Amino acid sequence: MRLVVIGGMGAGLSAAARARRVDSALEVVVLEGGDTISFGACGLPFYIEGRIASLDELSIYTPDYFRRERNIEVRTRARVQQIRHSSRELLLAGGERLGYDRLVIATGARPNKTVLGSTPPPNAFTLNSIEDGRRLKDFLENSRPRRAAVIGASYIGLEAADALRTRGLAVTVYEASGHVLGREEPELTTTVRDELRRAGIELLLNTPVARVNDVDCDLLVAAAGLLPNVEEAAQAGVQVGATGAIAVGDNMETSIAGIFAVGDCAEARHIVTGRPAYFPLGTTANRMGRVAGACAAGARERFAGIAGTAIVKLCGLDIGVTGLSLAQAAKEGFHPVSSRVKALDKPKYFQGQPTTIELVADRQTRRLLGGSVLGHEGVLGRIDVIAASITSRLRVEEFEQLDLAYTPPLAPALDPLLVAAHQLLKLLD
Amino acid sequence: MRLVVIGGMGAGLSAAARARRVDSALEVVVLEGGDTISFGACGLPFYIEGRIASLDELSIYTPDYFRRERNIEVRTRARVQQIRHSSRELLLAGGERLGYDRLVIATGARPNKTVLGSTPPPNAFTLNSIEDGRRLKDFLENSRPRRAAVIGASYIGLEAADALRTRGLAVTVYEASGHVLGREEPELTTTVRDELRRAGIELLLNTPVARVNDVDCDLLVAAAGLLPNVEEAAQAGVQVGATGAIAVGDNMETSIAGIFAVGDCAEARHIVTGRPAYFPLGTTANRMGRVAGACAAGARERFAGIAGTAIVKLCGLDIGVTGLSLAQAAKEGFHPVSSRVKALDKPKYFQGQPTTIELVADRQTRRLLGGSVLGHEGVLGRIDVIAASITSRLRVEEFEQLDLAYTPPLAPALDPLLVAAHQLLKLLD
Numbered sequence: 072m073r074l075v076v077i078g079g080m081g082a083g084l085s086a087a088a089r090a091r092r093v094d095s096a097l098e099v100v101v102l103e104g105g106d107t108i109s110f111g112a113c114g115l116p117f118y119i120e121g122r123i124a125s126l127d128e129l130s131i132y133t134p135d136y137f138r139r140e141r142n143i144e145v146r147t148r149a150r151v152q153q154i155r156h157s158s159r160e161l162l163l164a165g166g167e168r169l170g171y172d173r174l175v176i177a178t179g180a181r182p183n184k185t186v187l188g189s190t191p192p193p194n195a196f197t198l199n200s201i202e203d204g205r206r207l208k209d210f211l212e213n214s215r216p217r218r219a220a221v222i223g224a225s226y227i228g229l230e231a232a233d234a235l236r237t238r239g240l241a242v243t244v245y246e247a248s249g250h251v252l253g254r255e256e257p258e259l260t261t262t263v264r265d266e267l268r269r270a271g272i273e274l275l276l277n278t279p280v281a282r283v284n285d286v287d288c289d290l291l292v293a294a295a296g297l298l299p300n301v302e303e304a305a306q307a308g309v310q311v312g313a314t315g316a317i318a319v320g321d322n323m324e325t326s327i328a329g330i331f332a333v334g335d336c337a338e339a340r341h342i343v344t345g346r347p348a349y350f351p352l353g354t355t356a357n358r359m360g361r362v363a364g365a366c367a368a369g370a371r372e373r374f375a376g377i378a379g380t381a382i383v384k385l386c387g388l389d390i391g392v393t394g395l396s397l398a399q400a401a402k403e404g405f406h407p408v409s410s411r412v413k414a415l416d417k418p419k420y421f422q423g424q425p426t427t428i429e430l431v432a433d434r435q436t437r438r439l440l441g442g443s444v445l446g447h448e449g450v451l452g453r454i455d456v457i458a459a460s461i462t463s464r465l466r467v468e469e470f471e472q473l474d475l476a477y478t479p480p481l482a483p484a485l486d487p488l489l490v491a492a493h494q495l496l497k498l499l500d
Numbered sequence: 501m502r503l504v505v506i507g508g509m510g511a512g513l514s515a516a517a518r519a520r521r522v523d524s525a526l527e528v529v530v531l532e533g534g535d536t537i538s539f540g541a542c543g544l545p546f547y548i549e550g551r552i553a554s555l556d557e558l559s560i561y562t563p564d565y566f567r568r569e570r571n572i573e574v575r576t577r578a579r580v581q582q583i584r585h586s587s588r589e590l591l592l593a594g595g596e597r598l599g600y601d602r603l604v605i606a607t608g609a610r611p612n613k614t615v616l617g618s619t620p621p622p623n624a625f626t627l628n629s630i631e632d633g634r635r636l637k638d639f640l641e642n643s644r645p646r647r648a649a650v651i652g653a654s655y656i657g658l659e660a661a662d663a664l665r666t667r668g669l670a671v672t673v674y675e676a677s678g679h680v681l682g683r684e685e686p687e688l689t690t691t692v693r694d695e696l697r698r699a700g701i702e703l704l705l706n707t708p709v710a711r712v713n714d715v716d717c718d719l720l721v722a723a724a725g726l727l728p729n730v731e732e733a734a735q736a737g738v739q740v741g742a743t744g745a746i747a748v749g750d751n752m753e754t755s756i757a758g759i760f761a762v763g764d765c766a767e768a769r770h771i772v773t774g775r776p777a778y779f780p781l782g783t784t785a786n787r788m789g790r791v792a793g794a795c796a797a798g799a800r801e802r803f804a805g806i807a808g809t810a811i812v813k814l815c816g817l818d819i820g821v822t823g824l825s826l827a828q829a830a831k832e833g834f835h836p837v838s839s840r841v842k843a844l845d846k847p848k849y850f851q852g853q854p855t856t857i858e859l860v861a862d863r864q865t866r867r868l869l870g871g872s873v874l875g876h877e878g879v880l881g882r883i884d885v886i887a888a889s890i891t892s893r894l895r896v897e898e899f900e901q902l903d904l905a906y907t908p909p910l911a912p913a914l915d916p917l918l919v920a921a922h923q924l925l926k927l928l929d
Binding site for chain 2: 128342374376449474485
């Protein structure tokens with residue numbers, strides 16, 4: 072019995088490792104098209120900024136580690152050209168054929184390069200692969216650009232903008248929509264725009280850029296979202312969902328039995344809406360991989376879904392989101408109500424700073440639907456508490472009574488989360 | 501209709517404020533025996549240390565604020581000597597009588613002073629009131645003691661030890677039991693003892709001290725726990741529970757209808773055991789106060805209970821606990837199993853430091869029962885996520901799939917909480 076995993080990044084490797092643990096007799100092979108496995112693309116902006124010295128630090132594991140420690144064969148430069156499911160075999164570049172019994176597709180995603188056109192100029196970049204990172208860093212060091220344009224106020228786009236600003240460039244971010252980070256939340260967008268401006272980054276909202284030449288800059292980074300790599304899967308007859316990513320069930324199996332899909336190429340069920348969503352994030356990828364690996368090895372597990380939790384540090388401000396914003400909740404058919412409060416993250420006498428919390432709940436069920444946290448300390452923990460509470464389907468009155476920790480050097484006696492909950496309860500009554 | 505609240509600290513004031521919001525026509529009177537209201541005793545160690553310049557910073561509100569902004573009469577130096585429930589009146593020191601329709605008892609707790617004997621020496625202190633803080637600070641500045649003894653490895657005891665060490669004193673902590681912070685968790689105790697020792701504080705476990713004279717020191721702080729102030733309530737016929745604190749229902753009402761009890765003088769239902777417990781903490785006090793205030797004003801609310809969540813910063817190490825430890829869970833009749841992992845709190849390339857997480861679950865229901873987190877960053881947020889998950893009665897497989905936030909400057913892709921959950925799942929299978 073052989074399990075083949077296509078893709079050697081987080082999702083694929085999680086699947087392989089989990090399958091091995093569930094069934095020690097299973098043959099597990101991972102095929103990676105590039106040279107490197109286990110590469111954390113989330114670290115690229117910090118490499119560009121100069122906080123991470125070497126790209127090597129972003130790759131946690133080697134093929135050798137998997138072979139030696141996990142009894143998993145990991146092949147690099149093994150590019151899959153075709154999935155021939157009728158004969159249960161893969162056609163690799165170079166002509167080799169490799170049979171499989173179970174298949175996990177973890178082909179990831181690629182940056183949307185539409186804006187770059189068919190022949191991108193040498194000063195245009197994306198920021199997704201090791202090669203991307205190397206090229207951009209070289210360009211920065213050799214060409215000494217002074218003005219940068221970033222296309223897309225996505226996570227990677229804004230992190231890249233921050234990194235370039237830190238290196239001394241004048242940065243302008245062009246965003247086609249009216250909001251940042253894919254979050255329809257006007258106050259959050261305004262705060263982020265103001266903070267970026269204070270730090271010297273210009274953010275232009277509702278400003279689509281059709282072609283590279285339309286913007287005046289020495290350096291351009293295209294960060295207008297990711298496109299899932301679904302071509303080989305679709306060609307093999309695997310169903311692609313409405314989001315454009317591969318449709319999967321709760322066990323991560325695709326429309327074809329025995330073929331699983333995980334990570335940035337796959338959809339996932341959203342915990343709040345119950346519908347498929349596309350959130351290409353590393354954390355989600357790892358969790359999907361674990362479930363697919365277990366199921367591909369014969370165990371029964373289900374993926375609990377995603378809450379859309381994310382966090383980003385921009386110009387010293389931490390911004391966390393989870394679940395749905397008010398606008399998103401309304402579009403999804405809820406009857407949402409939201410509270411937005413500003414409260415100190417620590418007692419005044421410990422130099423507490425304001426943190427801003429938005430909580431969204433459904434008027435009918437009184438359940439929490441989402442939230443955002445902006446501040447300087449404790450943002451990670453607070454957005455995680457909201458995420459856990461959404462997952463647990465807590466009502467606002469239950470959330471309001473959470474027994475949260477308190478000590479003056481770290482938090483105020485009444486946590487900002489509970490201040491926001493009190494405010495929301497008043498609106499619900 | 502008049503509501504009288506006995507006690508002008510957090511619990512009492514929360515009750516008064518909430519009652520006012522629920523019923524704007526209610527007459528609300530708060531009686532405080534001392535000079536000051538709304539005093540945060542949790543700040544005292546930091547005043548001793550010198551990080552807080554003035555005790556005034558620890559009192560958030562004034563009687564005047566409550567009168568002006570909330571239409572609540574707050575009287576200081578109004579000491580209640582007797583509750584005469586048959587005639588629905590209070591007898592105050594000085595002879596005044598004050599009638600009530602509803603009563604909230606928020607009389608707080610006092611330090612256990614057994615070790616100090618009947619005539620405490622002038623170099624012996626407790627750390628609970630403004631006066632305590634002032635006396636100890638004066639002694640430190642005038643008598644220049646060099647060797648301090650702290651009786652009790654309680655939160656306040658260890659914080660006091662840390663504060664005294666910071667001021668340059670040689671500190672020894674004497675703890676009668678075999679564990680610290682009231683948490684039966686051997687590894688936690690060992691870690692705390694080692695960290696204290698590294699910082700220069702000697703912690704002697706299983707070392708009861710009968711009398712002040714038994715220890716050789718220039719200064720002694722008694723911090724061997726709090727005793728609830730229940731005397732007036734008990735005399736009035738209010739039932740006291742097995743913990744020694746006032747027994748209450750989920751609406752905070754005592755055994756006598758119309759009399760409520762909140763804060764450090766009252767028990768609360770423990771979320772995990774379902775049984776009454778005594779955790780005199782500021783956060784709990786506030787939440788209890790809100791519920792009692794609402795119910796005393798005629799609303800229907802119930803207190804969700806306590807998880808025993810607490811956090812302390814000691815010698816640079818943050819220590820958070822919630823729910824039950826393995827030993828406590830076994831004593832409570834569960835069939836507990838626990839995992840203890842050490843994982844980086846951020847990626848290596850962002851100078852992540854080890855954080856230690858223990859998770860406890862019940863083998864039969866697979867529900868989380870408790871946990872502890874020790875580390876240097878993110879401890880508050882992680883203990884709060886465990887607390888929220890315990891409250892939501894999450895099973896380990898649900899906890900393991902929480903959609904937690906990730907960005908390299910703040911957290912690793914696989915959060916230490918989830919590493920601990922993976923480990924625990926292996927033990928449950």
